[in-house]
Amino acid sequence: MRPMSMNSTTAERLSHSQQGQAGFGESLAPNGPEAGPKSAISNDASIHVRSTENRNVSGNEPPYPVYNASTVDKISESGKNGHTNADMLENLFQQQKSHAPSLTSTSSAGVSNSRVSQQWAHHATKQQDPRSPLVVMLPTSANPTEVLAQRFAAWRSVIRSILVYLTETVSIQDEAVRQQLRLSHAVNFPFFATENHLQLSTPEEKTIQRFFLPFGNGSIQDLPNILSQFHSHMANGALKASKELANDVIPRLEDLRGDLLIKIKEIKGLSSDFKNACSKELHQTRNDLMQFQEAVEAARYGSPKHDPHLLKITLDKQIRRQLNEENMLHEAFENLQGSGRELEKVVVMEIQNALTIYARLMGQNAQLVFDVLISKLDVGFFNKEAVFEWDNFISKDPNFIQPNLPVRHMRDIVYRYQDDPLTYEVKSGFLERRSKFLKSYSKGFYLLTPSYLHEFKTPDRKKDTIPVMSLPLNDCTVAEHSKKGSTGFKFILHAKQNGIIHRGHNCVFRAESYESMMGWFEDLKKLTSTSNPIEKAKFVTARLSLNSDRRVSRRASSMKANGKGLPRTLLSPQQQHGQNNLQTPALDNQTNTNTSVSIPETEYDLHDVNIAQPRVSQSSRGRIYDGDIYIDSGRDRGLGLTDAKHY
Numbered sequence: 001m002r003p004m005s006m007n008s009t010t011a012e013r014l015s016h017s018q019q020g021q022a023g024f025g026e027s028l029a030p031n032g033p034e035a036g037p038k039s040a041i042s043n044d045a046s047i048h049v050r051s052t053e054n055r056n057v058s059g060n061e062p063p064y065p066v067y068n069a070s071t072v073d074k075i076s077e078s079g080k081n082g083h084t085n086a087d088m089l090e091n092l093f094q095q096q097k098s099h100a101p102s103l104t105s106t107s108s109a110g111v112s113n114s115r116v117s118q119q120w121a122h123h124a125t126k127q128q129d130p131r132s133p134l135v136v137m138l139p140t141s142a143n144p145t146e147v148l149a150q151r152f153a154a155w156r157s158v159i160r161s162i163l164v165y166l167t168e169t170v171s172i173q174d175e176a177v178r179q180q181l182r183l184s185h186a187v188n189f190p191f192f193a194t195e196n197h198l199q200l201s202t203p204e205e206k207t208i209q210r211f212f213l214p215f216g217n218g219s220i221q222d223l224p225n226i227l228s229q230f231h232s233h234m235a236n237g238a239l240k241a242s243k244e245l246a247n248d249v250i251p252r253l254e255d256l257r258g259d260l261l262i263k264i265k266e267i268k269g270l271s272s273d274f275k276n277a278c279s280k281e282l283h284q285t286r287n288d289l290m291q292f293q294e295a296v297e298a299a300r301y302g303s304p305k306h307d308p309h310l311l312k313i314t315l316d317k318q319i320r321r322q323l324n325e326e327n328m329l330h331e332a333f334e335n336l337q338g339s340g341r342e343l344e345k346v347v348v349m350e351i352q353n354a355l356t357i358y359a360r361l362m363g364q365n366a367q368l369v370f371d372v373l374i375s376k377l378d379v380g381f382f383n384k385e386a387v388f389e390w391d392n393f394i395s396k397d398p399n400f401i402q403p404n405l406p407v408r409h410m411r412d413i414v415y416r417y418q419d420d421p422l423t424y425e426v427k428s429g430f431l432e433r434r435s436k437f438l439k440s441y442s443k444g445f446y447l448l449t450p451s452y453l454h455e456f457k458t459p460d461r462k463k464d465t466i467p468v469m470s471l472p473l474n475d476c477t478v479a480e481h482s483k484k485g486s487t488g489f490k491f492i493l494h495a496k497q498n499g500i501i502h503r504g505h506n507c508v509f510r511a512e513s514y515e516s517m518m519g520w521f522e523d524l525k526k527l528t529s530t531s532n533p534i535e536k537a538k539f540v541t542a543r544l545s546l547n548s549d550r551r552v553s554r555r556a557s558s559m560k561a562n563g564k565g566l567p568r569t570l571l572s573p574q575q576q577h578g579q580n581n582l583q584t585p586a587l588d589n590q591t592n593t594n595t596s597v598s599i600p601e602t603e604y605d606l607h608d609v610n611i612a613q614p615r616v617s618q619s620s621r622g623r624i625y626d627g628d629i630y631i632d633s634g635r636d637r638g639l640g641l642t643d644a645k646h647y
Contacts, residue, residue, distance in 0.1 A: 130406070131414045133285050133319045138329050140278040142399040145271040148340050149264045151393065154208040155347050156264075158220060159257045161189050162351065163250060165227065166358065170246045173237035183231045189224040213392050218380035220351075220389065226380070230362070230373040241361035249354045256350050263343055273332040281322035288315045289415060296417040299451050300533040303474050308423040309449045313465055319413055326408070333401050337394065345386040352382060421540040422450045422533060427523050428459070429516070434508040441510055444468065448523055450536040453493070471495065471507075474531045478524045479506065481517055489517040493524065 128135045168186035172179035213219035292311040298304040359377060363369035394400045417423065427448040432441035433455070447454045447467075453476070454467035471493070481491035493507040511517035526539050540546070 130408055131412050133289065133322065133413050133415055134282065136278050136282055136326055137405065137408065138278070138326060138333065138401060139399060140276055140329065142274065143271070144274065144333065144336055144399045145267050145269075147397065147399045148336065149267045150207065151211050151340075152260050152264050152267065152343070152347075154211050155344070156257050156260045157208060158189075159253050159260070159347075159351065162354065163253050163257070164188055166245050166250050166253070166354070169358070170242045170250070173239060173242035175237075179231075179234065179237055183234070184228065187224050187227045187231070189221075211393060212389055218384055218388075219392075220381065222376075222380050223355075226373060226376050229376075230369070233368050233372045234362075241358075241364075244361060245358065249357055252350065253354055256347065260347065267336075267340070270332075270336055273336070274329065276325055276329045278322070278325050278329060281318070281325050285315075285318050285322050288318045291315075293416055296420055296422060299422045300420075300537075303472065303531070304451050307449055307452045307454070307470070308417070308420070309425060309447075309452075310454075310465065310467070312418075312423050313461060315415075316410070317462075317465075320410060323408055323410065330401070330405075330407060337400055337403070341387055341390050344390050348386045348389065352386070356382065421537040421544075421546060424540055424544055424546075425449060426527070426540060426543060427520065429520075430459075430512070431520065432510040434510070446509075446520075448520070448527070450527060450533075450540050453524070473524070473527045476524075477528045478521055481521045482514075484514050489514050491517055491521045491524075 128137060130137055165183070165186040165188070168182055172182045175182075209221070212221050215221045215225070288311070291306070292308060292315045295304055295306040295311045296308040298306075299308050355377065359369070359374050363374055394402070425447060429446065430443060431446045432443050434441050445456045445459045447456060451473060453471045453473060455469040456464050456467050458464045475496045477494050477496065479492035479494045482489055489511045490508055491511075493509065495505045495507070509520065511520060523543070526543075527536060530536065
């Protein structure tokens with residue numbers, strides 16, 4: 001994201017204005033021909049150092065203090081040097097402070113309550129569930145840069161109107177007789193409301209008016225009405241006020257207006273940051289979620305074509321991709337709104353400072369100035385925070401987000417079948433599978449789910465998500481295993497003739513230990529002995545120690561997902577035995593653990609797996625002896641397992 005930062009000219013202007021106000025008292029009684037223009041600007045080197053340090057306004061702290069009419073008396077104290085005009089200014093502000101606080105507190109409370117109620121009404125009907133993966137909490141097709149550019153263009157129009165007014169004020173200070181008429185015409189805010197009517201003439205002016213609080217809320221729209229009342233009671237002008245307005249206030253506002261034009265171009269240049277693929281990612285998430293839910297329903301009520309466990313991995317990965325795209329857009333909004341907030345803060349502070357200087361100059365003539373101008377500005381626009389217009393604008397405009405809108409995380413997402421037992425991993429680990437024709441064994445990482453036995457190249461489920469081979473358990477059965485004390489720890493998985501594998505085949509697997517072999521054998525026996533998803537769900541619930549909500553603990557779930565065993569505190573005493581390798585399941589009285597079939601020359605019939613007594617003269621041609629097990633490979637010659645890549 002490209003940050004939008006204010007340039008150093010604006011920062012120097014505000015810092016210089018604040019220092020100039022502190023020395024304003026000395027300019028009231030010039031001692032020489034050059035004292036007038038120079039006294040309003042301090043030549044202290046420390047001021048220029050602080051101004052340079054405060055140029056970067058994109059930091060954590062605001063670079064400029066906010067001055068309003070209630071703090072002018074403190075500024076004037078530093079410049080008092082015993083002159084009559086300075087003393088009179090101090091006395092006038094002390095009188096103004098005596099009756100302003102009560103009005104200030106009342107108006108502030110009313111405006112604050114009104115703003116809060118507007119924000120609540122604006123968002124009451126736009127509540128969405130932030131946990132759903134099928135909603136986007138951000139405006140994905142908004143054009144905030146154009147709206148923000150129009151807003152600051154409106155501020156330029158405001159500054160231009162203020163400049164017109166101040167220029168006319170300077171010109172009529174020498175003509176007291178004509179000043180009221182000329183200044184009344186200079187109060188030119190055609191797009192703002194007045195006390196009696198709305199002065200709206202063009203659609204552009206109506207658009208500008210929507211950017212600000214309505215009349216009577218202490219906003220910038222109150223300014224034209226206050227100025228009109230002030231000029232109706234104005235009596236005299238002063239040359240001193242004309243000089244300061246012409247030499248300090250007006251040039252600063254003109255520079256500010258020029259800086260705003262540059263900032264408007266920078267804001268428009270940020271439009272590319274809001275081009276996003278949220279809609280595309282949301283569409284992909286919707287498709288993946290639909291496939292996942294269909295797979296879970298198929299697993300619960302029939303033979304699934306896809307494993308819900310792997311589809312869940314794909315779905316979670318897609319949701320994370322969607323959230324990353326959404327959070328990048330969220331960051332772009334925060335960057336734009338944060339930079340715009342700081343820029344408008346500078347603009348409002350500059351206008352406040354200019355109007356404060358102007359009001360202070362006019363207040364030196366008579367007490368009437370406080371009654372008509374200063375008191376109203378102090379309880380209204382001067383008393384507001386520099387961002388009060390901004391906060392109201394953001395709360396009402398749908399092109400922006402609320403500052404307190406939280407960022408969504410994966411842990412907050414909830415969807416259907418998220419914790420279904422059929423989606424869990426039952427067991428995983430390394431096994432060796434015998435090749436079809438040779439005696440060699442190939443090592444692979446195997447993952448057992450309630451519906452499938454998958455073979456992967458690696459145990460990394462984040463990068464390696466597509467299995468090398470997948471066997472549907474509904475079409476398989478376990479035949480036998482090696483007896484305890486054998487040289488190899490092997491068991492046989494027989495693929496039935498019905499199902500996606502059209503010809504029967506025996507898969508011989510070898511484990512690292514007897515306990516590991518029995519763990520795989522017993523889990524496969526349970527899952528292949530039934531095709532009922534309800535029975536499988538019950539087995540998984542008991543096997544993984546799921547609670548009543550079918551949720552496994554976060555730690556247990558993460559360990560299972562990483563291919564590790566459950567911690568010893570979550571295992572039964574039988575499962576704790578052999579924890580260093582793979583778990584040994586608790587056997588019941590119904591489980592056939594007869595290992596005599598592993599002895600050569602033994603006939604055993606289980607699930608259509610026949611291991612007959614070999615004949616010495618013919619067995620070498622049609623049968624293979626694997627240590628402890630005879631395997632009939634004649635019918636499997638030329639037949640391989642089908643790589644069922646369902647994902």
